[in-house]
Amino acid sequence: MTTATSPAVGATGVSKVFFAGKEPVWALEDVSLQVEEGSFTCVVGPSGCGKSTLLRILGGLEKPTSGTVALQDSSHKIPAAFVFQEHGVFPWVNVLDNVAFGLRMSGVRRNERTERSREWIARVGLSSFEKSYPHELSGGMRQRIAIARAFATGSPVLLMDEPLGALDAQTRLLMQEELVKLWEAERKTVVMVTHGIEEAILLGDRVVVMSARPGRIKEDIQVDFPRPRTMELERTPEFGEMRYRIWELLRDDVRASAAM
Numbered sequence: 001m002t003t004a005t006s007p008a009v010g011a012t013g014v015s016k017v018f019f020a021g022k023e024p025v026w027a028l029e030d031v032s033l034q035v036e037e038g039s040f041t042c043v044v045g046p047s048g049c050g051k052s053t054l055l056r057i058l059g060g061l062e063k064p065t066s067g068t069v070a071l072q073d074s075s076h077k078i079p080a081a082f083v084f085q086e087h088g089v090f091p092w093v094n095v096l097d098n099v100a101f102g103l104r105m106s107g108v109r110r111n112e113r114t115e116r117s118r119e120w121i122a123r124v125g126l127s128s129f130e131k132s133y134p135h136e137l138s139g140g141m142r143q144r145i146a147i148a149r150a151f152a153t154g155s156p157v158l159l160m161d162e163p164l165g166a167l168d169a170q171t172r173l174l175m176q177e178e179l180v181k182l183w184e185a186e187r188k189t190v191v192m193v194t195h196g197i198e199e200a201i202l203l204g205d206r207v208v209v210m211s212a213r214p215g216r217i218k219e220d221i222q223v224d225f226p227r228p229r230t231m232e233l234e235r236t237p238e239f240g241e242m243r244y245r246i247w248e249l250l251r252d253d254v255r256a257s258a259a260m
């Protein structure tokens, strides 16, 4: 995709091979993805097609075997903040310290970190749980902590790997709406991996559909539904058409990857 502004994060010709067992595993092949600043990109694809690997490469946690990755603001102390599906919170510290963790890592002083963390704790509706420990909270509340922490770091780029994937269906719907509201207010650059087609359409400015392993970009779909978006959108025929189009793109690859 060509954009007027330079991309906030981009991969060009990225391939990744893992040499863990006897056989090499081709996780990604020639993936190029330019993500515009302030946009929300969702990545969907069959299980094991390399979505998490791509995210980790974009965020610098993993090196590509070939190809290049660029983060626009590489001088930022935390160039990208991650949100993972589970285990994203530290069980041994309370909500406030969990949210403040990223800020602590980037050297923000205690007073400012507490202030910024409190603000984000309030924005995700956990003010009365500031002193609680993760085991005292529900799964949805724990994911709110992880999301608040990522936003609180001030990092311009958020990389989310199935952030709502471990939640029950109703909590997930609520959290989708909350996440979309936070993002609409903040306009960070987000790349989010999800297995949920509806979730991808509801949240994303575009949906990148990947093929079965080795993961390649099969199609890059613009989602032009107006914002703010709510669940009501899912009831429209246009939404249904897009959902069907994405499922058509995925179906054979999902079948193929299930047989791997």
Ligand SMILES: Nc1ncnc2c1ncn2[C@@H]1O[C@H](COP(=O)(O)OP(=O)(O)OP(=O)(O)O)[C@@H](O)[C@H]1O
Residues within 6 Å of the ligand: 018, 019, 020, 025, 026, 027, 045, 046, 047, 048, 049, 050, 051, 052, 053, 054, 213
């Ligand atoms: N560190 C590693 N060492 C060896 N193989 C790996 C490693 N990380 C990932 N893989 C392999 O690379 C492939 C892609 O994995 P990845 O986790 O990126 O897929 P995914 O699309 O995120 O999967 P899922 O949707 O099931 O989470 C898989 O076959 C996986 O087993």
